[in-house]
Structures are given as structure tokens and as C-alpha cells.
Amino acid sequence: MNPLHSSSAFLRSLTRTLATLPAYQAGTALADAPPAFTEVGVRYSHYSEDDIDASSVIFGATSRYDIDITQLWIEAPVGASWSVALDVQNDYQTGASPWFVGTDQSGEPGVIMSGASIQDNRVEVGVATRYFWADGNAGLNVSHSDEDDYEALSVGFDASWNSASNTRTWTTSVSSSHDKVNPSQGVIPVFVTNEELDTQSGYFGVSQILSRSAIVRVGLNYTYSDGYLSDPYKLNDQRPQSHERIALSAGYRHFLIDANASVQFDYRYYADSWGVDSHTVELGWAQHYERSTLTPFFRYYSQREADFYQVIADLSESHFADDYRLSSYGAVTLGARWAINLGDWTIELEGERYWSDADWGLYDGDSAPALVDFWRGTVAIIWRFD
Amino acid sequence: MGGPATLVITPPIGRSATGVSLASKVQSHLETLERRYSRYLTDSLVSTINRRAGSGDFTHLDPESETLLEIADQLWRSSGGLFDITSGVLRKAWRFDTANTPVDLSQLEALKKKVGWDKVKRTGEGVYLPVKGMEIDLGGLAKEYAADCAVRLLRDHGVTSALIELAGDVATIGSQPSGRPWRVGIRAPQGGDPVGGIALSNAAAATSGNYARTLQFEGRTYGHLLNPLTGWPVEGPTSVTVIGENCLSAGAVTTIACLQSPKAAMAWLSEAGLPWLMIAQDAGYSGPLASKLGLSPP
Numbered sequence: 001m002n003p004l005h006s007s008s009a010f011l012r013s014l015t016r017t018l019a020t021l022p023a024y025q026a027g028t029a030l031a032d033a034p035p036a037f038t039e040v041g042v043r044y045s046h047y048s049e050d051d052i053d054a055s056s057v058i059f060g061a062t063s064r065y066d067i068d069i070t071q072l073w074i075e076a077p078v079g080a081s082w083s084v085a086l087d088v089q090n091d092y093q094t095g096a097s098p099w100f101v102g103t104d105q106s107g108e109p110g111v112i113m114s115g116a117s118i119q120d121n122r123v124e125v126g127v128a129t130r131y132f133w134a135d136g137n138a139g140l141n142v143s144h145s146d147e148d149d150y151e152a153l154s155v156g157f158d159a160s161w162n163s164a165s166n167t168r169t170w171t172t173s174v175s176s177s178h179d180k181v182n183p184s185q186g187v188i189p190v191f192v193t194n195e196e197l198d199t200q201s202g203y204f205g206v207s208q209i210l211s212r213s214a215i216v217r218v219g220l221n222y223t224y225s226d227g228y229l230s231d232p233y234k235l236n237d238q239r240p241q242s243h244e245r246i247a248l249s250a251g252y253r254h255f256l257i258d259a260n261a262s263v264q265f266d267y268r269y270y271a272d273s274w275g276v277d278s279h280t281v282e283l284g285w286a287q288h289y290e291r292s293t294l295t296p297f298f299r300y301y302s303q304r305e306a307d308f309y310q311v312i313a314d315l316s317e318s319h320f321a322d323d324y325r326l327s328s329y330g331a332v333t334l335g336a337r338w339a340i341n342l343g344d345w346t347i348e349l350e351g352e353r354y355w356s357d358a359d360w361g362l363y364d365g366d367s368a369p370a371l372v373d374f375w376r377g378t379v380a381i382i383w384r385f386d
Numbered sequence: 387m388g389g390p391a392t393l394v395i396t397p398p399i400g401r402s403a404t405g406v407s408l409a410s411k412v413q414s415h416l417e418t419l420e421r422r423y424s425r426y427l428t429d430s431l432v433s434t435i436n437r438r439a440g441s442g443d444f445t446h447l448d449p450e451s452e453t454l455l456e457i458a459d460q461l462w463r464s465s466g467g468l469f470d471i472t473s474g475v476l477r478k479a480w481r482f483d484t485a486n487t488p489v490d491l492s493q494l495e496a497l498k499k500k501v502g503w504d505k506v507k508r509t510g511e512g513v514y515l516p517v518k519g520m521e522i523d524l525g526g527l528a529k530e531y532a533a534d535c536a537v538r539l540l541r542d543h544g545v546t547s548a549l550i551e552l553a554g555d556v557a558t559i560g561s562q563p564s565g566r567p568w569r570v571g572i573r574a575p576q577g578g579d580p581v582g583g584i585a586l587s588n589a590a591a592a593t594s595g596n597y598a599r600t601l602q603f604e605g606r607t608y609g610h611l612l613n614p615l616t617g618w619p620v621e622g623p624t625s626v627t628v629i630g631e632n633c634l635s636a637g638a639v640t641t642i643a644c645l646q647s648p649k650a651a652m653a654w655l656s657e658a659g660l661p662w663l664m665i666a667q668d669a670g671y672s673g674p675l676a677s678k679l680g681l682s683p684p
Contacts, residue, residue, distance in 0.1 A: 004589055004631045006659035010464045014635055017460060021453050023531070023538040024632065037544075077544060134411075167448055212449040212456070 016257050020212040022166070038076040043348075043380035045069040049095070049372050052111060056369040058104050060113025064372065065095035081133065087126040087143075094119050098370040099188050100235035101312050101322040109311045111370045114233065115187040122147035136161030136169075149232075152179040158203075167209040171219070174202045183232040195228030205249075213255040221247040230321075236313035237321045244273040262286040264295070275307030276326065279362065292340040299333040301356075304363040311366040324372070328365025331356035348380040391416070395540065396547035396563045408543055412536045412550070419535065422451070423528040425474075425521070432524055440518030444511040454527055455513060461527075461638055462503045468645035469638075470503045472515070473614035474523035480619065482599040482610040489603045494617045501614050530592060530637035533557040537590075537632070549586075557590040557633045572679075575624045575665055582663075582679030584629065592637035594644040595625035595665075611644055623648050625665040626655065627675065636660065 006012075018024040049064035068091070075085040096114045104110045126143030138159035145152045156175035162168065179197040183190040205219025225243040251266040264284035271277040284297035306326040308319035335352030353375045358367035393412060395405045422431045435445045447455065461469040479494045500520045507514040515522065529552050536550045537557045548559040549568050558568045567587040571580030575597035584591060596609025596619075608619035626643040630636030639658045643651040648666045655662040655673060663675035671681035 004629065004660065006630075008657055008659045010460075011630075011635060011639070011658060011660075013464075014457065014460060014638060017453065017456055018632070018634065021450060021531075023535045209449050212453040 016260060020255060020257065037384040038074070039382060039384045040074045041072070041380060041382040043069075043071040043378060045071075045376060045378040047374060047376045049374045052098075052113070052370060052372075056111055058102055058110035058112050060099070060111070060115055061096050061117075062113075063095060063117070065093060065097060067094075068092045081131055083130045083132070085126075085128045085130075085141075087124075087128070089124045089126075091122040091124075091147075092120075093122075097233065098322075098324065099233070101369060103312060109369050112235075118186065120147055120149075122150070149182055149184045150179065151182075152177055154178075169207045171205045171207075172203060174200075176200050179227075181228055181232065188233065188235075190232050192228070192230075192232040195232075197225060197227035197229060199223060199225040213257060214253065216250070216252045218250045219248070221245075221249070223247075231323060234321070234323055236315060237323060238319055239308070239321055240274065240319055242273070246271055260288045262288070264297070274326070276304060278303040291342065292338060294336065294338050296336040297334075299331075299335075301331040301333075302360070302362040303330075304328055304361075305365045309365075311368060322368075324368035324370040327358065327368035327371070328361050328363045329356050329358045329368065329371055330360025330362065332360065344384050346380075346382040346384070348378070348382070350376075350378040352376050390551075390553060392549070392551040393536070394549040395545060398544035398546060408540060408545065411543070412539060415535060415539055416532050416552075419528060419532045423454075423524045425523050425525065432522060435513055435515065436521040439515035439520040442514075444507070444509070444514045446512040454524060454531065455508065457634070457638075458522075458524070458527060459503065459508075461642060465642040465645060467503070467615060468613065468620075469642050470501065470614035471522045471524060471527070472503050472506065472520055473501050473612055475500050475519065475521050476612045476614070476617055479617065480601070480608070480610075480612060482601055489601065498617045501617070503614075526637065526641060527634065529553060530555050530633040533590065533633040552633075555590070555592045555633050555637055556586065558586040558588060561587045572627050572663060572675075573625075581665070581671070581681060582675075584627075584675065584679075586629065589629055589631065590633040590636050591627060591629045592633055592640045593625060593627045594637070594640035596620070596622060596644060597624050613645065620645050621667075622646055623651050623664050624667050625663075626651065627663045628655070628658070629661040629675070 047065070047067040047069070049066070051062040052064055054062050069089065071087065071089040073085065073087040075083060077083050094117050096117055098111045099114045100112055101109050102112055122145055124143055124145035126141055128139055128141035130137055130139035136159065139157070141156045143154050154175060154177035156173060158171070158173035160169055160171040177199045179199070181192065181195040181197065183192050201221065201223040203219060203221045205217060207215060207217035209215050223245040227241065229241065229243050230239040231237045247268055247270045249266070249268045251264070254263045256263065264282070264286060266282040268280040269277070278301060280299065280301045282297055282299040284295050286293050286295040305328040306321065308317060309321055309323070309326040311322060313320040313322040331354060333352050333354045335350065338349045340347045355373045356371045358365065358371065393409050395408050397405045397408065421427060424430050425432050425436065427433060431445070431451055438445055458471045475497050479490050479497055481489070500517050505516055505520070506522070507516060533550050533552045533555055534557060537548070537559055540548050540559055546560045547563055550557045554573070556570050561567045567585035569583045570586055570591055571583050572593065574581045575595060596611050599610040600607050611620045611622065612618070613620050622644045626640045628636045628639045630639065639655065639660060639662070643654050643664070646654060648664065651664060652672060655664060661675050662673040663679070664672045666672070
């Protein structure tokens with residue numbers, strides 16, 4: 001047993017109070033400084049959509065997407081003020097998705113699925129560098145992703161700086177992406193070749209330490225996309241050639257000293273030029289143990305449909321789409337994260353279950369027959385060394 | 387912070403940060419803490435709080451200051467009121483300066499009315515000392531906190547071997563470059579050679595004692611630690627050394643020990659459960675470190 005670990009009530013209570021000060025928190029820097037250690041990590045995630053209800057399907061299989069995501073990253077300090085990072089991610093996707101929504105013999109809307117299962121592999125490679133000074137840090141990142149039918153190149157810059165008292169941090173970022181879309185001809189016919197899309201995004205946010213046990217943050221994001229924005233694998237999908245989006249986010253964390261736990265609250269409001277707006281609320285409880293933190297969480301999402309969304313697309317309109325992701329619906333997620341600290345190694349586990357239903361949303365709208373339920377599991381192993 | 391400081395840093399290999407640049411960063415941070423918590427600087431937070439005593443004006447606290455006062459509160463409660471950061475005004479009656487100004491006990495009763503952590507008001511507005519002339523002194527806590535901050539700052543810059551000493555309290559990162567733990571001497575109260583050396587690696591050692599500043603009054607020698615409840619110097623241990631994970635925790639244990647009788651201090655130190663050495667006024671040694679250092683028990 002470590003002779004410096006005392007079980008006395010006095011020292012346990014003092015230690016809990018000290019834990020609210022950055023000087024006594026592992027992983028919290030007093031001054032902005034590059035990471036003290038090199039970090040190597042690998043993460044695997046499996047995403048699996050439930051089969052679509054057979055009664056909603058007019059034609060095609062009921063099984064939907066499965067996605068396996070594997071990510072490998074390394075981040076290392078360079079000199080006294082820099083760090084570099086390399087991130088490689090591979091997504092392997094199989095399954096079928098709704099092709100379009102039609103009506104069955106009784107006139108009810110139903111889904112025609114895409115037929116045979118697709119297999120698609122995407123590889124994304126990103127490099128980043130970051131510079132640290134006493135009151136902040138700034139980073140530059142470049143990433144390239146490539147798959148059979150889609151290629152994207154993006155560049156981003158971000159910076160954050162702290163107030164003199166270290167109680168307030170401002171953060172800003174800008175990014176630009178150029179994408180090329182060249183859909184694959186497969187079981188379903190595709191009528192699009194060689195399209196392009198440009199996206200610019202900016203973010204500004206601030207976090208404020210309110211007290212020794214509470215911190216709040218707010219942020220505003222603006223994104224503008226221009227180019228081909230429709231889904232080439234949907235038969236009836238013709239979206240505007242531009243898309244503006246804003247997202248306002250806020251978060252609050254409160255550390256409960258006696259419980260050795262943190263309450264987490266996050267809210268996000270989203271609105272775009274297509275008429276979609278949404279609310280996301282997430283509540284979490286992070287329970288800290290000697291070597292791990294367990295965080296069960298609950299998330300609620302509600303979305304209003306896009307102006308041009310119809311359950312069965314109206315092809316006489318200039319814009320139309322029957323994609324369930326543009327419909328009105330609500331969704332609930334239950335999940336948990338578990339981070340286990342084993343000295344130089346950290347293991348992170350996460351699982352979540354998602355359900356969606358048109359009647360759960362705050363907005364009225366026609367019920368899309370292809371709303372999805374899914375579960376996702378993630379495991380990550382991280383190694384830090386100097 | 388009113389005391390000497392020693393900094394030994396082994397610059398991390400493979401980085402361009404030099405020992406000089408890291409020492410400069412540490413010094414800068416210590417100066418920031420001094421500007422905030424020193425009672426000798428007129429525009430410090432502590433001096434501002436003290437200046438507003440009895441005026442009705444609260445002083446708003448940032449999260450760090452709020453936490454340090456919360457720690458002071460915990461120490462006050464855990465020590466039965468013996469650790470009291472408002473007791474510094476009693477120095478006006480017991481002057482432990484080198485001029486050896488005579489003790490002025492006529493002031494004692496009036497000064498005792500200005501002592502009492504339980505009188506201090508802490509609300510969402512901040513902190514307020516309700517009696518004119520009341521003062522708080524965060525010197526002891528702030529010094530140990532500063533040593534721990536220096537450790538954190540150096541670790542953040544990749545330092546894996548360092549020693550920081552602030553007026554007798556020591557914090558270490560890793561071991562010496564040779565791989566051997568840092569060796570820290572425990573001062574003998576009567577002066578001369580240290581009573582022994584302790585090995586520290588990723589640990590801190592704090593020492594409190596009554597021997598550094600004393601005065602003679604009516605044929606007796608009194609140490610500088612004052613009992614806030616009686617206003618008189620404490621007749622406690624000569625010196626207590628504790629090893630802990632950080633300076634502030636170790637220092638809290640030693641300070642509270644030195645405010646009690648030697649017998650009560652031994653019970654307190656045993657309960658705290660950290661390695662300790664107590665030197666009693668008859669020069670007896672006790673505690674697990676005494677055995678380790680081969681020092682004779684009382």
C-alpha cells in the first residue's frame with residue numbers, strides 16, 4: 001500500500017476539496033503547455049441499425065446499415081511549445097438504405113429499399129500541429145478522406161486563450177472543405193456524376209469557471225455549404241444548391257464534492273436555411289472512483305422537418321426529398337461511458353441505444369416510415385508515455 | 387512569500403525548454419500568487435479583504451481564493467479552532483521580530499476580539515471581516531499551495547526530475563538525475579547538523595515548528611505559534627515533519643500538530659496516517675520517521 005495514501009477522514013476530505021483546484025487535477029494544465037507525454041490510441045466502434053419494420057417496407061430487404069469504425073491516433077510534444085498529431089480512421093459500411101418512399105396497395109406510404117447490401121470503405125487521414133504559449137494555444141489541421149464515391153479535403157485552424165485569472169477561456173475556429181461526389185453505379189440507378197461541394201464553417205465560444213465547482217460554456221457555430229447537396233442514392237431527392245446552418249450550444253458542469261461526482265448538462269439549438277430546426281438536451285452524471293469514472297447519460301432530440309420534405313416526394317416542386325433524416329421526429333438516447341485509468345494506460349468504453357419516433361418530437365409533421373433505431377458500442381485503449 | 391526558495395530542475399530530454407526558462411516560468415507563477423495572497427503587498431487580495439474589515443463591503447473571490455478559504459475552514463474545524471487564519475493580529479501583542487520589542491499584554495484582550503474564523507462572513511458575494519481591525523493571513527497555506535503549483539507547472543512542461551523548496555517545505559518530482567531519490571535534511575531545532583535525511587521521490591515534506599522565532603518573557607522562552615483561543619503562545623512540539631503526496635496536505639497536518647500539546651499532537655499525527663517525525667521540547671524524537679532515521683524515542 002502506498003504510505004502516502006492516508007485513509008484518515010481529515011485527509012480524505014481535504015483531498016476532495018483540493019481536487020477542485022487545477023494544481024491537483026491530473027491532466028489539467030496550470031499554464032497552456034504541450035502534452036507532457038506522447039499519446040497513442042486506438043478506438044473501435046460498431047454502429048448497427050435495427051431492421052426496418054417489415055410492415056413499412058414495400059420492396060426490398062429489411063436489414064439496414066452496419067458500420068465498423070477503427071481509429072488510430074498519435075499525439076506527441078515537440079520542443080517546449082509544440083505538439084503534432086496524426087489521426088487515421090477507417091469506416092467500413094455494409095447494408096441497405098431507403099431508396100425512395102412510395103405507396104402500397106392500400107395507399108399507405110412505404111419504403112422501397114436499395115436492394116442488395118452495399119459495401120463501402122472510407123479512409124480518412126488527418127495531421128495537425130499545435131502551438132502553446134502561456135495564455136493559450138492554436139492549432140492547424142489538414143485531413144483527407146477517400147472512398148469509392150466521395151473524396152474530401154479539409155483545412156482547419158483553431159485557437160483558444162485564457163484570461164489573466166485563468167477563469168475564462170475563449171475559443172475560435174474556422175475550417176474549409178472541398179468535396180467531390182462521384183456516386184457508384186450499383187444495384188440502384190444513379191443519375192449523378194462528378195459533382196462538387198464546398199463548405200466553410202466558423203465557431204466562437206467561451207467557457208467560464210463560475211466557482212470552484214462549477215463551469216459553464218456557450219458557443220455559436222455558422223456553416224455555409226455550396227454545391228451538390230442532394231443524396232445521389234435517393235431516387236426522389238433534389239435539394240437546394242446552398243445550405244446555411246447555425247448552432248448555438250451551451251453546457252454546464254457542477255462538481256459535487258461530497259458525492260465525488262459531476263452533474264453534466266448540455267443543450268444545442270440548430271437551425272438552417274432549409275427550414276430544419278432542432279433541440280438537443282443531454283444530461284449526464286459522472287461518478288468518480290479511485291481509478292475510473294462512470295457516466296450514464298440521457299439525450300433527447302427533437303427536429304422540425306425541412307421545408308421541402310414530404311413523406312412521398314412531390315416531384316412538381318423545385319425542391320423535394322423523402323429522406324427520413326429531414327422529417328419531423330423526436331429521439332431518445334440512453335447510454336453510458338466508462339473511463340478506466342491504469343497508470344500509463346486508459347481504457348474507455350461507451351455504449352448507447354437510440355430510439356426515434358415521429359410522435360416524440362415537439363413539432364407536428366408527417367411520420368416518415370423509415371425512422372431508424374440503432375445501438376452503438378465503442379472501446380478505446382490509450383497509452384501515454386514519455 | 388517572505389522566505390527563501392530553492393529550485394532544482396532537470397530539463398526534460400528532447401525538449402528545447404532549459405532549466406533557466408522553466409525556473410523563470412515557476413518564478414513568474416509564484417510572483418502571481420504572491421501578488422494575490424501576500425499580506426505585505428497593499429493591493430493584494432488579502433490586503434484588500436483586510437482593509438475592508440468592519441466597512442460592510444464584501445470582497446468577491448475567484449474560484450482559487452474561494453477554495454483556499456474553504457481549506458482554511460476545514461482546517462479550523464478539524465483542529466477544534468486552533469488553526470485560525472484570523473489569529474495573526476495577536477502578533478501585535480507578541481512581537482517575534484528581531485528587535486525583541488517587549489510583549490504588550492495590555493493589548494491582548496482587545497486583540498482577541500478581532501480573532502475568530504467563525505465570525506468571518508462568506509456568501510455568494512464573497513468574504514467579509516465584520517470587526518474593524520480583523521485580518522486574515524493566508525501565508526502558511528499559500529506557501530505550500532505555491533510549492534504544489536510549481537510542481538504542477540513543471541510536470542506540465544514534461545519535467546520528470548525536480549525539487550522545490552519554499553521556506554522549509556519541499557516538493558519533489560521524480561528522483562535525482564542519478565535515479566536516487568532526493569535527500570532532504572531535517573533541521574535540528576538547536577541548529578547544527580540535520581537530525582537526519584529523508585528520501586523523497588514524487589512526494590512532499592512539510593515541517594512546522596516553534597523554534598525558528600522565539601522571544602523571552604518573564605524568564606520563559608516562547609515560540610511564535612499562537613493559540614487563537616487564549617491569545618498565548620502554544621506549548622506544543624518543537625518541530626513536526628510530515629511526508630505527503632503534496633505540500634499543502636503535509637503542511638496542514640504539521641501545522642495542526644504544532645498547535646497542540648505534544649501528547650495530543652502524537653495522537654493527531656498517528657490518526658493522520660502519514661510518515662511523521664516529532665521533536666518534543668525535551669529533544670525527544672517520536673514517530674515512524676524517528677525509527678527510520680535511528681533517532682532515540684523520548
